[in-house]
Amino acid sequence: MVVLIIILKIYMLFVILVMAIYTFRHNFFTLNRVFGEQKLYYQDIIDSELMELSIIIPMYNEEKTAPHILDLLMKSDYPASKMEVLPVNDSSTDKTKEILDSYALKYPIIKPIHRKSENRGKVPALNETLKIAKGEIILVFDADYLPGKGMLKDLALAFKDPKVCSVMGRVMLINTSKNLLTRMLDLERTGGYQVDQQARYNLGLIPQYGGTVGGFRKELVLSLGGFDEKILAEDTELTFNLFIKGWDVAYANRLECYEEAPEEWKVRANQIKRWSRGHNRVLFKYLLPVITTKHLNFYQKLDGVLLLFVYLIPFIFLLGILDSIVLFFTGEMNLVNYVIVYLLVGMYVTFGSFAPFYQIGIGAFLDRTSNRIRLLPFFFFVFVFNMWFISQGFIESVIDVISFRKVTWHKTKRYRKEEATAAK
Amino acid sequence: MNFIILILIFAFFIFLPFVPGIIELLAPADDKPLPVKDYSRDARYFGGSFRRILKDSFQRDGFEKNISEIKLSSGLEKIEIISSDFNSYEKNMDHVLLVSGNLTSKHNSNFNKEIYIKGNAYFGNNNIIRAAAVDKNVEINETAKIIRWLDANGGIKAGENSYLGISASCGEKLQLSNGCRFRRLFGNPILTLQDTSKVDYGLMDSERTDINNTSISTYFNEIINEDMRYDEPAIINGNLIINGSLEINNEFTINGDIKAGRNITVKNAKNVNFLGNIISDKTIRMSGNIKVYGNIFAQEEIELEGVEVGNINKTKSVISKKKLILGKNVVIYGFVLTEGIGIVG
Numbered sequence: 001m002v003v004l005i006i007i008l009k010i011y012m013l014f015v016i017l018v019m020a021i022y023t024f025r026h027n028f029f030t031l032n033r034v035f036g037e038q039k040l041y042y043q044d045i046i047d048s049e050l051m052e053l054s055i056i057i058p059m060y061n062e063e064k065t066a067p068h069i070l071d072l073l074m075k076s077d078y079p080a081s082k083m084e085v086l087p088v089n090d091s092s093t094d095k096t097k098e099i100l101d102s103y104a105l106k107y108p109i110i111k112p113i114h115r116k117s118e119n120r121g122k123v124p125a126l127n128e129t130l131k132i133a134k135g136e137i138i139l140v141f142d143a144d145y146l147p148g149k150g151m152l153k154d155l156a157l158a159f160k161d162p163k164v165c166s167v168m169g170r171v172m173l174i175n176t177s178k179n180l181l182t183r184m185l186d187l188e189r190t191g192g193y194q195v196d197q198q199a200r201y202n203l204g205l206i207p208q209y210g211g212t213v214g215g216f217r218k219e220l221v222l223s224l225g226g227f228d229e230k231i232l233a234e235d236t237e238l239t240f241n242l243f244i245k246g247w248d249v250a251y252a253n254r255l256e257c258y259e260e261a262p263e264e265w266k267v268r269a270n271q272i273k274r275w276s277r278g279h280n281r282v283l284f285k286y287l288l289p290v291i292t293t294k295h296l297n298f299y300q301k302l303d304g305v306l307l308l309f310v311y312l313i314p315f316i317f318l319l320g321i322l323d324s325i326v327l328f329f330t331g332e333m334n335l336v337n338y339v340i341v342y343l344l345v346g347m348y349v350t351f352g353s354f355a356p357f358y359q360i361g362i363g364a365f366l367d368r369t370s371n372r373i374r375l376l377p378f379f380f381f382v383f384v385f386n387m388w389f390i391s392q393g394f395i396e397s398v399i400d401v402i403s404f405r406k407v408t409w410h411k412t413k414r415y416r417k418e419e420a421t422a423a424k
Numbered sequence: 425m426n427f428i429i430l431i432l433i434f435a436f437f438i439f440l441p442f443v444p445g446i447i448e449l450l451a452p453a454d455d456k457p458l459p460v461k462d463y464s465r466d467a468r469y470f471g472g473s474f475r476r477i478l479k480d481s482f483q484r485d486g487f488e489k490n491i492s493e494i495k496l497s498s499g500l501e502k503i504e505i506i507s508s509d510f511n512s513y514e515k516n517m518d519h520v521l522l523v524s525g526n527l528t529s530k531h532n533s534n535f536n537k538e539i540y541i542k543g544n545a546y547f548g549n550n551n552i553i554r555a556a557a558v559d560k561n562v563e564i565n566e567t568a569k570i571i572r573w574l575d576a577n578g579g580i581k582a583g584e585n586s587y588l589g590i591s592a593s594c595g596e597k598l599q600l601s602n603g604c605r606f607r608r609l610f611g612n613p614i615l616t617l618q619d620t621s622k623v624d625y626g627l628m629d630s631e632r633t634d635i636n637n638t639s640i641s642t643y644f645n646e647i648i649n650e651d652m653r654y655d656e657p658a659i660i661n662g663n664l665i666i667n668g669s670l671e672i673n674n675e676f677t678i679n680g681d682i683k684a685g686r687n688i689t690v691k692n693a694k695n696v697n698f699l700g701n702i703i704s705d706k707t708i709r710m711s712g713n714i715k716v717y718g719n720i721f722a723q724e725e726i727e728l729e730g731v732e733v734g735n736i737n738k739t740k741s742v743i744s745k746k747k748l749i750l751g752k753n754v755v756i757y758g759f760v761l762t763e764g765i766g767i768v769g
Contacts (some may be wrong), residue, residue, distance in 0.1 A: 040745045045719050046467055046610075046759040048739040077464040148462035160719055161703045162663035162681035163647070177455035190458070204705070246647035246665075256460040295647060371454030374444035 005332050008323050015320030022313065025306055029199035030358045033366070039202045041252045042161065043154040051156055053083040054135030054218070058122045062143040063095040064416040065260075069143055070103050070110060078152040084134055085110045087143075088125045091117075121409030122211075123234045127226040130218060139215035144260040144414055146174065147213070151255055155215055158250040165220050165247035166238060168197070169213035169255030175415065178263050183375055184382050185261040185268070190367060191360035198253045205303035206243055207251035211235030212259070220247070230400070231285070232407055233278025240286040243304065246295035260415060267413045269389045274410065276393025277400065279311040284401060314387040315394045467610035467759050468593040471557040471575020478522065478540055494520055501537060509543070531565070544578075555589075562594075580611065600750065604768040609760040612736065616754040616768050651686070663700070672696060681718065688722075690714060708744070711751065719743070726762075728754050 100112035158167040502519040509525035526543035561578035570589030579596035585603035598611025651668035657675040669686035681700035690710040701718035711729040726744035729751030734740030739758040748762040
């Protein structure tokens with residue numbers, strides 16, 4: 001029993017320390033975004049020589065969204081002679097196939113790929129399509145995204161830098177006003193992109209490729225063996241795979257693109273569980289390579305490690321709460337040194353628990369919106385919700401590793417109301 | 425009883441932070457999607473946009489009188505239409521001006537509103553011009569100052585110590601003189617010599633390393649984690665990616681792109697050819713006899729002398745965040761931008 005109590009106490013201190021580290025990280029990024037040097041992205045380059053692009057859009061039952069993204073891509077200012085659009089119909093059971101075929105008839109640069117493989121999912125679809133894509137640069141959009149006119153050109157410009165092997169734009173919500181969930185997700189995105197991603201780009205740390213509104217160099221990804229089909233978070237995997245080999249990911253805060261967010265808590269729970277499951281597989285695979293690579297400096301390694309642990313922290317915190325309950329009821333909350341504990345707890349309460357709120361608040365300020373930050377206190381509930389489902393995702397990822405079971409991709413539900421239409 | 429009151433006070437303070445959020449949910453004041461900037465980049469946007477507004481207003485309102493009104497982004501403005509050449513002697517012009525012929529202004533004139541000239545324009549010493557769109561050529565004399573933008577379909581000749589505002593763009597040559605200050609330039613080409621016939625590119629193309637028989641390769645080299653220095657002549661195929669700095673002190677040709685985590689310096693070197701882009705996270709300083717076929721991009725400063733960027737058929741960009749200095753013999757076919765100070769000298 002004594003040993004158990006000591007272990008519980010040490011774990012308690014560990015949790016407080018971890019929280020303090022993440023507190024510092026959040027606040028550092030927020031301060032950088034407000035007062036720090038902002039790094040230039042490449043969108044201002046005007047260059048008459050453009051690269052060949054292949055735009056991949058993985059689709060499964062996307063009859064409601066497919067026409068929108070295809071129409072928008074056809075309005076892009078990127079020269080048609082320099083691009084091809086590859087919508088990948090992954091054995092859809094709705095009218096996706098007919099819609100894609102009708103667009104292909106009207107626009108020769110749209111070349112649908114109809115997959116019939118049993119090995120369904122975004123990652124296998126990407127791997128297969130990479131082999132037939134003609135473009136030097138691959139851009140990826142999820143089907144619910146709405147890219148603007150200049151988006152393709154500005155994303156592709158990042159590859160003028162030979163060290164940049166992947167690029168990521170900013171995701172914004174189109175259905176913000178729908179309900180409390182979408183409004184909270186809107187704020188989450190604001191903090192995540194406007195502050196977190198941009199700060200990491202400014203500081204030369206590890207900005208993330210997010211798997212959509214972004215792209216990568218085809219030959220490089222093929223030389224890395226494509227994407228690991230055992231990992232659901234192919235975007236995070238690519239990010240770390242590139243960084244440990246010395247390549248860069250560029251983040252473009254000004255390249256904004258609308259997406260549709262989940263409107264139901266159940267759908268959101270599944271989405272975040274999947275992200276956690278995939279991200280933690282990346283943690284298992286890349287933790288050591290990140291620490292040992294010669295291509296990252298100390299700060300990049302530190303940021304990389306903290307980023308890898310992001311989807312494990314809620315589980316650690318959940319155990320910490322259970323730990324504190326046990327210690328409280330056994331009357332053993334008197335930890336090693338009260339002064340240190342008070343300082344750490346005080347620091348966390350003062351700056352820590354509000355650290356993501358600061359990010360979101362500053363993000364909203366930079367976006368010149370203010371009233372929406374009134375919803376910040378509701379993040380307490382989102383925090384609990386995320387902690388629970390992210391922890392589930394972590395447990396699933398551990399089971400994946402132990403059992404060698406096959407991971408399957410589950411598409412996030414779409415909410416668009418319009419009826420399916422063929423090319424007009 | 426006291427316990428119940430304490431509980432109620434506690435519950436009140438717990439509930440209090442949620443009140444603004446509940447109000448926002450019940451009566452949303454800020455629930456619209458954040459606006460996405462949907463644009464297509466255009467280096468001559470200001471001039472094009474102003475011309476479109478004028479054209480639309482003409483079609484809609486006619487402008488039959490000499491003084492009429494026009495709606496600009498700043499609001500409703502008076503516009504004077506002059507259907508001949510215009511010589512300005514006035515110290516201050518406080519309305520929008522449309523001149524069908526040429527415009528000539530004496531020194532110390534102030535054009536406090538936008539002007540549109542269908543012919544040529546000549547702005548005298550110390551003129552202050554808010555914004556001007558010109559269909560032919562423009563000459564800005566010494567110490568004249570553009571407040572916002574200048575766009576010409578022909579060429580622009582900027583006198584010594586003139587200030588070219590937020591943007592100066594043209595369809596032909598943009599000639600800069602010593603002491604010119606700028607933020608954004610677009611020309612075909614942009615030159616830093618008074619007399620373009622005296623441009624000395626140093627080596628004739630035939631004397632340069634034969635780069636026409638090679639093509640930019642896209643294979644990936646190893647990333648170099650240290651500084652690089654070339655004191656002897658070198659020809660490189662492929663991309664040069666260095667986490668440190670790069671120094672070139674002799675003849676050099678690269679058939680690919682360059683990226684350096686720190687400074688890139690080319691010191692008075694002849695026969696230097698960059699077939700790809702040159703990108704630095706710090707500064708780029710290049711002097712000598714240099715041809716660049718790609719873009720030049722630096723997160724801090726750029727200083728160029730004796731450098732030609734792009735060609736008549738290849739529009740390229742020179743971009744730096746903090747400072748951009750264009751010395752003698754600089755020719756850039758395309759676009760120049762700095763968020764900080766841009767100066768010729």
